[in-house]
Amino acid sequence: MISRAIKTNGMLAAMAVILVLLCSNGAQAQLAQLAPLPAGVQKNGLPGPLQDVGIDQKLGDQLPLDLQFRDEAGGAVKLGQYFTDRPVILALVYYDCPMLCTQVLNGLDRAINVLTFDLGAQFEIVTVSFNPRETAELAQAKKQEYLKIYRRPGAANGWHFLTGDQAQIDALASSVGFKYALDPATNLYAHASGIMVLTPGGRISRYFYGIDFAPHDLKLSLMEASQNKIGSPIDKVLLYCYQYDPATGRYSLMILRILRVAGAATVAALVLFILFANRIGKKRRRETPLENFAIAFIPFFPPAASTHASKVDALYLFLVAVAAFFSILIFVLIIYFAVRYRRRSKDDVGRKVIPDMRLEMAWMVIPFVLCMIIFVWGANVYFHLSVAPRDSMEVFVVGKQWMWKFQHQDGQREINELHVPVGRDVRLTMTTEDVIHSFFVPAFRIKADVVPGRYSSTWFRATQPGKYHLFCAEYCGTNHSGMIGWVYVMEPAEYEAWLGGGATEGSLASNGQKLFQQLGCSTCHLSNGQGRGPRLEGVYGRSVLLDNGETVTADDNYVRESIVDPKAKVVAGFQPIMPTFQGIVSEEQLLQLVAYVRSLGSGEGAGPEAPAALPGAGGNIKR
Ligand code: CUA
Numbered sequence: 001m002i003s004r005a006i007k008t009n010g011m012l013a014a015m016a017v018i019l020v021l022l023c024s025n026g027a028q029a030q031l032a033q034l035a036p037l038p039a040g041v042q043k044n045g046l047p048g049p050l051q052d053v054g055i056d057q058k059l060g061d062q063l064p065l066d067l068q069f070r071d072e073a074g075g076a077v078k079l080g081q082y083f084t085d086r087p088v089i090l091a092l093v094y095y096d097c098p099m100l101c102t103q104v105l106n107g108l109d110r111a112i113n114v115l116t117f118d119l120g121a122q123f124e125i126v127t128v129s130f131n132p133r134e135t136a137e138l139a140q141a142k143k144q145e146y147l148k149i150y151r152r153p154g155a156a157n158g159w160h161f162l163t164g165d166q167a168q169i170d171a172l173a174s175s176v177g178f179k180y181a182l183d184p185a186t187n188l189y190a191h192a193s194g195i196m197v198l199t200p201g202g203r204i205s206r207y208f209y210g211i212d213f214a215p216h217d218l219k220l221s222l223m224e225a226s227q228n229k230i231g232s233p234i235d236k237v238l239l240y241c242y243q244y245d246p247a248t249g250r251y252s253l254m255i256l257r258i259l260r261v262a263g264a265a266t267v268a269a270l271v272l273f274i275l276f277a278n279r280i281g282k283k284r285r286r287e288t289p290l291e292n293f294a295i296a297f298i299p300f301f302p303p304a305a306s307t308h309a310s311k312v313d314a315l316y317l318f319l320v321a322v323a324a325f326f327s328i329l330i331f332v333l334i335i336y337f338a339v340r341y342r343r344r345s346k347d348d349v350g351r352k353v354i355p356d357m358r359l360e361m362a363w364m365v366i367p368f369v370l371c372m373i374i375f376v377w378g379a380n381v382y383f384h385l386s387v388a389p390r391d392s393m394e395v396f397v398v399g400k401q402w403m404w405k406f407q408h409q410d411g412q413r414e415i416n417e418l419h420v421p422v423g424r425d426v427r428l429t430m431t432t433e434d435v436i437h438s439f440f441v442p443a444f445r446i447k448a449d450v451v452p453g454r455y456s457s458t459w460f461r462a463t464q465p466g467k468y469h470l471f472c473a474e475y476c477g478t479n480h481s482g483m484i485g486w487v488y489v490m491e492p493a494e495y496e497a498w499l500g501g502g503a504t505e506g507s508l509a510s511n512g513q514k515l516f517q518q519l520g521c522s523t524c525h526l527s528n529g530q531g532r533g534p535r536l537e538g539v540y541g542r543s544v545l546l547d548n549g550e551t552v553t554a555d556d557n558y559v560r561e562s563i564v565d566p567k568a569k570v571v572a573g574f575q576p577i578m579p580t581f582q583g584i585v586s587e588e589q590l591l592q593l594v595a596y597v598r599s600l601g602s603g604e605g606a607g608p609e610a611p612a613a614l615p616g617a618g619g620n621i622k623r
Helices: 001-032 048-053 100-111 136-150 168-175 215-225 233-241 255-283 290-298 308-340 358-385 492-501 506-516 556-564 587-601
Strands: 068-070 076-078 088-093 123-127 157-163 178-183 186-192 194-198 204-209 242-245 250-253 393-400 403-408 412-415 417-421 425-430 437-441 446-450 457-462 468-471 486-492 543-545 551-553
Touching: 048 178, 068 425, 088 168, 100 123, 100 194, 100 215, 123 446, 168 178, 194 215, 194 492, 194 506, 204 215, 204 543, 215 233, 215 250, 215 308, 233 242, 233 255, 250 403, 290 551, 308 543, 358 457, 393 417, 393 437, 393 587, 403 417, 417 492, 425 446, 437 506, 446 457, 486 492, 506 587, 551 587, 556 587
Parallel strands: 088 123, 123 157, 393 425, 417 486
Antiparallel strands: 068 076, 088 194, 178 186, 194 204, 242 250, 393 403, 403 412, 425 457, 437 446, 437 468, 468 486, 543 551
16 A cells, blocks of 8 residues: 555656656747747848847736727727727737738638637737838728628627837837847848737737637637636636646646546536436335335335346345445545555655465455355346246247237237236247347346347246336347337236237137148158157157257257257257248247147146147147
8 A cells, every 4th residue: 555655656756747848848849939040040031130030928917008009090099998808819910911910810810700709799809010101091901801701790899900100019019029020121020920818907818829820729718818707617617628838829638627527527417316316216106125225225226026126136235235335445445544654754665564364365265255145146046037937927029120029828919018917927938030139127127138049038927016117128229229118017807808808819829730730840740650750749848869869858949949940950760851941930930839839748738728629730840
């Protein structure tokens, strides 16, 4: 713990050093860029006067607001009159400039065009010509030119193009650190390019260099200059996450601040969610003490409406309790150790820790025991959920993009609705026509994947009449979220009435038997055992000897496989001559055939559909 703390401190220190280096590097680079070039050095073909050109940052300095200029109409104005309650962007240019100045103003125009702030309403722009020979007429022409591009109402009152005398210009330029020089050879000015953002009171808040100004940076700087008087709350969060870097004149992300914002947002979202979920939870009525406990402390529980619920919930609560116990323990220890073993002086050195064997054993043995408890307990619940009691009522389920189809033993069919009696074990035999789905009834605490090409099964015994959600819990395509339905749990008498109500086309097994005849299965699977295929009476549920010496249990999956892929497991003593019925029979017909084979019994008394009652019964599906 001690060495870890030192490590963390070390890392933080290293990061701080790197940060400082990064920043100072940037600053040096910037200084080099802004520093006057040595005399005689020429850049871009511009002659000597360039040495006095650049922008010296004077962040925080106050502008002399009593300077006198002329506005576009030629009237005398005081610089201070443009500083009211709004931030001001100041651009020092000259209107006749053949190069940079036009670019600066164009860049500014581009940037303010996409701002949500309106020029004249949320901020002002003051453009001042540093060429004392320029006239108000020229300023007026420039103004019209740029307003034409901007085209927002009120802009004319927000963008000012001033001209003035040399002395006033010099005072303004030096107050913002703007250095320029007239080149007598060309009669053009050498000057740096950039704009300044000023506070409503006339202090210098931000510098931006170049001719291209990121609207995002400009927006943040205007908000800062206005002391957050403009901008939406979201903008203010953004401003908190970005910080102005004077070296580059740009805003960069503050990762740590972002993490803080994200962390606070997560906590707020969690608190809101818990409050919200609790309110919804309280509206529902609960029955057992366990549920009352669950609703009081954990608002995420669906109703418990099957005999599985208490078993699954107990395991779940145990897992939550173990996780909560150790999370809290670790948090408390972190805080305790951080205080107890804090660094007390600069040259504090951690004590060497001698490992204690008992401690080492403890944190191996305790997790092992806990994991084994969870494993044995979980396996126990899993097997309980997987193996249906023998006398369960049967329901067949076929999943399909994007619906659930049900078939009852007596032939009733349903889609996205399943009616079952209360207090009765119900076994679900499930498959799918297309992709994997997952049959999920939260109130029963059952969830089982439904896989193409095989039967999976689960079971439940509903304990309370009512209507419960049925979901697909496996992403199965576009409308997966719409693959939902209801399970109706009814009183037995009510259920009988419901069963009798719908018209059916015969029971599953009798439909399977008809199919068995139609498909010609009965010509080979003779009941006297003399056919080309094995006799099917009494086969279901028994073990079958195969021609490769292995044995399989003749369960649903085996019967299904023997129909769609007869050569996979051939019964000993028979030839692999049976054709496949893959693609010929649908999943629902397969279920009917399976139900028929089931009805032929396992030899210990017939199933609900006695074979004797079926005319011509006595086929076989296997060779
Ligand atoms: Cu079916 Cu998701």
